[in-house]
Amino acid sequence: MSVPELIRIVSRDSPMALAQVERVRADLAAALPGVRTAVVPVRTTGDKWLGDLAQVEGKGAFTKEVDAALLTGEADLAVHCVKDVPADRPLPAGTAFAAFLERDDVRDALVQLDGLTLDELPAGSRIGTSSVRRVAQLAVSHPHLECVPFRGNANRRLAKLAAGEADALLLAVSGLERIGRRDVISELLSPEAMMPPIGAGILALQCREDDTDLIDAVSALGHPDTHREATAERMFLHVLQGHCNSPIAGYARVDRSGELSLRACVFTPDGKVRLNAHEWAGRLDPATLGTSVAVALLRQGAREIIDGIPH
Ligand SMILES: NCc1[nH]cc(CCC(=O)O)c1CC(=O)O
Structure with missing residues (x-):
C-alpha cells in the first residue's frame, strides 16, 4: 500500500462541517504520520437555500456539490454527516464510503436561553425546528408548544434564537459539541423522548471507489461497531x-x-x-x-x- 502524500479533504463550509474536517485531519495525522492534508470547502445548495428543502432536492442538497468535487478530482476525501447522505438511493456512482468514525452522542437537545426544559416551557412557546421528525414527536409529547420553521446552519439558528425569533430550539447534541456550544443546552432528550434520525452523530469518509490506496489508508480511522450501526440504519x-x-x-x-x-x-x-x-x-x-x-x-x-x- 502506498500512502498518498497529500489528501485534499472536501466538505461543506459551515462552522460545524469545518470542525468535522479538523477532527478528521487530527485522526489522519495520528494514523498516518507525515501525510499532508488540505481543505477544500464548498457551499452546497442546502446551505444557500433557506426555504423548504423539498423544493430543491431534499436531502441531497447538502451533499451534491461535495460529491461533485470528489468526482471531478478537485478533492480526494469527503467528510459527511451520515444523517445528511440520502439513503433511499445508492451513493453517487464512482464513490464509496471508506470509513465510519466512532459515533458521537445520538441525542437531540433543547436549547433554551433561560435554562428551561420542555416540561417547564409555557403554552404557546415557539420551538424553532423544520424537522418533520421533531415536529411529529413534539406534537404528541408537548402538544401545547408550537413549532416554527427554522433553517440555516446551527450557528445561524443560535443567532436567530438570541434575536428572539423563537423561544427554544431543538438541535443535535453532537452538532452543538462540534461547534463548541454544549453550553447552550438546557435539556438532553433521551432517545425515548425524542427518537433520533438515522445516522445521527456519525461522520463518514467517502472516496472515489477506484482510489484504493486512499481507501486502504483511511480505513484505519473506521470504528467497527459504528460501521455495523450505520449499515443497519442506512439499509x-x-x-x-x-x-x-x-x-x-x-x-x-x-x-x-x-x-x-x-x-x-x-x-x-x-x-x-x-x-x-x-x-x-x-x-x-x-x-x-x-x-x-x-x-x-x-x-x-x-x-x-x-x-x-x-x-
Ligand atoms: N441537518 C443538519 C445536521 N446534520 C447533522 C447534524 C448534527 C450532527 C450529526 O448528527 O452528525 C445537523 C444539525 C442538527 O440536526 O442539529
Missing part, C-alpha cells in the same frame, strides 16, 4: 424509501455484549400514528437487520403513511 432507510417530508426515526446500538439491535419508528406528520419496531440482529448481518426492521414497519402500514404525506 433500513433504503428499504423503507422515505422522502424528505416523512417523519422517520431510529437508531441501532451495539450493546456491551456486542449484540446489535435496531429500533425505528414511522410517524404521521401530527405524530398521532406511530409505528414501532425493535429487533436484535442475532445471527443476521447488519444490512439484513435493517431490512427486517423496515419490513416489520411496512407490514404495519408504513408505505401508506409515507405515500400519504405530500412531498
Whole structure:
C-alpha cells in the first residue's frame, strides 16, 4: 500500500462541517504520520437555500456539490454527516464510503436561553425546528408548544434564537459539541423522548471507489461497531424509501455484549400514528437487520403513511 502524500479533504463550509474536517485531519495525522492534508470547502445548495428543502432536492442538497468535487478530482476525501447522505438511493456512482468514525452522542437537545426544559416551557412557546421528525414527536409529547420553521446552519439558528425569533430550539447534541456550544443546552432528550434520525452523530469518509490506496489508508480511522450501526440504519432507510417530508426515526446500538439491535419508528406528520419496531440482529448481518426492521414497519402500514404525506 502506498500512502498518498497529500489528501485534499472536501466538505461543506459551515462552522460545524469545518470542525468535522479538523477532527478528521487530527485522526489522519495520528494514523498516518507525515501525510499532508488540505481543505477544500464548498457551499452546497442546502446551505444557500433557506426555504423548504423539498423544493430543491431534499436531502441531497447538502451533499451534491461535495460529491461533485470528489468526482471531478478537485478533492480526494469527503467528510459527511451520515444523517445528511440520502439513503433511499445508492451513493453517487464512482464513490464509496471508506470509513465510519466512532459515533458521537445520538441525542437531540433543547436549547433554551433561560435554562428551561420542555416540561417547564409555557403554552404557546415557539420551538424553532423544520424537522418533520421533531415536529411529529413534539406534537404528541408537548402538544401545547408550537413549532416554527427554522433553517440555516446551527450557528445561524443560535443567532436567530438570541434575536428572539423563537423561544427554544431543538438541535443535535453532537452538532452543538462540534461547534463548541454544549453550553447552550438546557435539556438532553433521551432517545425515548425524542427518537433520533438515522445516522445521527456519525461522520463518514467517502472516496472515489477506484482510489484504493486512499481507501486502504483511511480505513484505519473506521470504528467497527459504528460501521455495523450505520449499515443497519442506512439499509433500513433504503428499504423503507422515505422522502424528505416523512417523519422517520431510529437508531441501532451495539450493546456491551456486542449484540446489535435496531429500533425505528414511522410517524404521521401530527405524530398521532406511530409505528414501532425493535429487533436484535442475532445471527443476521447488519444490512439484513435493517431490512427486517423496515419490513416489520411496512407490514404495519408504513408505505401508506409515507405515500400519504405530500412531498
Ligand atoms: N441537518 C443538519 C445536521 N446534520 C447533522 C447534524 C448534527 C450532527 C450529526 O448528527 O452528525 C445537523 C444539525 C442538527 O440536526 O442539529
